[in-house]
Amino acid sequence: MRIPCLFKREAASASTTAWLATCLLLALLGGCGKQAEAPAAAKASPAQASGWPRSIMTAKGEVVIDRPPQRIVSTSVTLTGTLLTINAPIVASGATQGGTAITDEQGFFTQWSDVAKARKLQPLYRGEPNAEAIIAANPDLIIVAGTGGDSALKLYEQLNLVAPTLVVNYDDKSWQELATLFGRATGHEADAAAAIQRFDSLAAATRASLVLPPQPTTALVYYEDDSGANVWTGASAQGKLLTDLGFQLAAVPDSVKGDKSMGIRKDIIQLSGEKFADGLQGQTLLLFSGNAQTAAQVKRNRFLAGSPAIKAGHVYPMGLDTFRLDYYSATQLLRHMQTLFHGSQAAASEQGKAATKPASRG
The missing domain is CATH 3.40.50.1980 (Nitrogenase molybdenum iron protein domain)
Structure with missing residues (x-):
């Protein structure tokens, strides 16, 4: 580190040792520039120091x-x-x-x-x-x-x-x-x-290992009071990850979307009221921010008894930490899916054949 000295060189008629000692003392006392900033600057990588x-x-x-x-x-x-x-x-x-x-x-x-x-x-x-x-x-x-x-x-x-x-x-x-x-x-x-x-x-390894449940899929966060749900759209982090993994997101009819579903947030569609069940068009339900108890609660909701996913038993909890996906929760979600939807190569072949058929959107 270069320490600027406040004294002229000709004034240092004593010894070189005394001159260096004086500059060092000034540096320690903070008299030679903004030394307090040096530790922070030292932490920056060469890439961080430019641009x-x-x-x-x-x-x-x-x-x-x-x-x-x-x-x-x-x-x-x-x-x-x-x-x-x-x-x-x-x-x-x-x-x-x-x-x-x-x-x-x-x-x-x-x-x-x-x-x-x-x-x-x-x-x-x-x-x-x-x-x-x-x-x-x-x-x-x-x-x-x-x-x-x-x-x-x-x-x-x-x-x-x-x-x-x-x-x-x-x-x-x-x-x-x-x-x-x-x-x-x-x-x-x-x-x-x-x-x-x-x-x-x-994610690539996960997609290669998955045997997907029946498609399309409705991904949602279920309300604890059984009154409705937030359905993840393709713009959401959840929707984007599912699409990357090969899932097909079920469309939600415009007729059942709540007044707050459009124009405020792009990641969710709010479903509630008497048309709640009509918005769950997927052949599979993925319950984000949900566990086994959540899945059991959804299955008990008599207003959802006609849902194709519930009738077929394709209701899967994704974990309580999936309400907001960051690197950590998304990584855990991938590992959970590897366990939940893993199957043999023969099963994967049959799944591939089914995927060639037109998917029902209800």
Whole structure:
């Protein structure tokens, strides 16, 4: 490290040793430039040190990031998993209710809870976004979800005065798309690409091993009170993954879509009321954010007794941690599917023959 000395060379008439000792003392006392920034800069890889500033287009317009961030704060617990995936320097995150079937005691999702603890990620708040807590974390980059229940969009104007603030919609993006975006915003493109490659390899192996249940498929999150469900669309992370694995998503008739299904979110279609059953057109039902108890509850719902999937017994729980798919939960989902839909080569051949027939859409 080059230490700029404040003394002229001719003034150092003592010994060279004394001159060096004086400069060293000044450096230790912080008198020779911004030495406190050196450790953070040293952490940046050669790839991270170049190509800055960067412009990122967001839902709120263009955001300029001057240098690789070192203290990222996520206000969205949904997006936090992807930031952890690419090894972004995230120091704190919004959380949700703790100690549930899908969260740890801090309110972080169980699929990446161990990673969060290992990296000493701090919870900012639970539920309602808290601007004071976010600012107190001293962020140099803030991530805000533009949609969903963990959105802090109402605080955008305030937070954007503190640090560059990225508003990201996750209702129309896979975690891979989010990882690519965050990789560019943080200088961790290589980490994002590596995670995507690992997942793609597992997904390809999974698809090759699957014997699909009857198609098309309705993928949904069932309401606990039996009143309806959210059906995943092809724009959702769940829908995109299923399509990549060879599943065919069943269409939902326009006549049964709820008033809130269109124009607000692209990833779900809300079904409820007397036409709820008419929206479940799939020959197979995949219950996201569901377990064996959820599947039993769906089968007991007398209003769904006419569903083709229920009549044939093709109802499968995908796991409680699949409500929001990040790298961690999506990886676990692939492994679950390998167990659930694995079959012999003979069975796969028969499945291939069935796939050549026109699929019924009800």
